Amino acid sequence: MADVLAEGYNVFDTKKSPSGTVKYLASPADVIGLIQSGKLGEHILLVRGGTTTFLAPALSMGAIGVITMSGAPESHLGILSREFQTPCVMTAHLTGSDSRYVVGSTDESHFEEIARELDGKKVRLDCTDDEVGRVVAL
Template identity: 50%
Template sequence: MSWTDIGRGLNVFDTEPVEGRSKWLDSPQDVLAFATSGEDVSDVVVIARGGTTTFVAPALSLGVRGVLTLQGGVESHLGIVSREFGIPCIVGVSFTEGRETERGETVPEDGTLLRLDTSGVPDGLVQAGGTPS
């Protein structure tokens, strides 16, 4: 499969690259619906607006594949918690492709196959290699 670079940010810690399907979680209600859906989330990369967005933390306990944020730094709440859970995390990601949110940000469509290259510090790379399901 070929991968296209669609975003860059700050890598929270070194891990092997991981792949998963994207899921935008924009509110506590989104997280609750995600957490109670009963679906297997082991291949999901959650995307949230900010690194201090503590309401996303329950998604980490479900065993998601990775975490991306549009804002924040490596010492932000989600960065620290993702490191504790051992879940790859890239913060402050600027996406070049995707859909526009209500606030005008660009994020991948839900279900897009993403690859998080978290093998280096300080830079993390997000690539897309699939289409929404």
């Protein structure tokens, strides 16, 4: 069994199984920087929320996979990821941690821990399950 680093909602079933280095994007500037670097296709993008609306340009420019730390598959970002057919795992939590996202009462440390643990790791997204999307270590 491959090493599953994190799990969350699978936004849509797909056999696409993109792999790349996780890149945490904290702001619009990070997205602009990534697009300008020409290396968008090498990264699985990690963002904080389903409400992170600054990701749209990255999706339209060909992002290969997305992980969010909050938000539901019915959110704006979920709808966009299905439109662009970009595999997306939402409200991911670390399999090695007990910390979970709770709407409205999630400590900052929850997000920091996920960003710290996943940023820079080489991973593959497994989005074949109906419910659960998995972030697998490579």
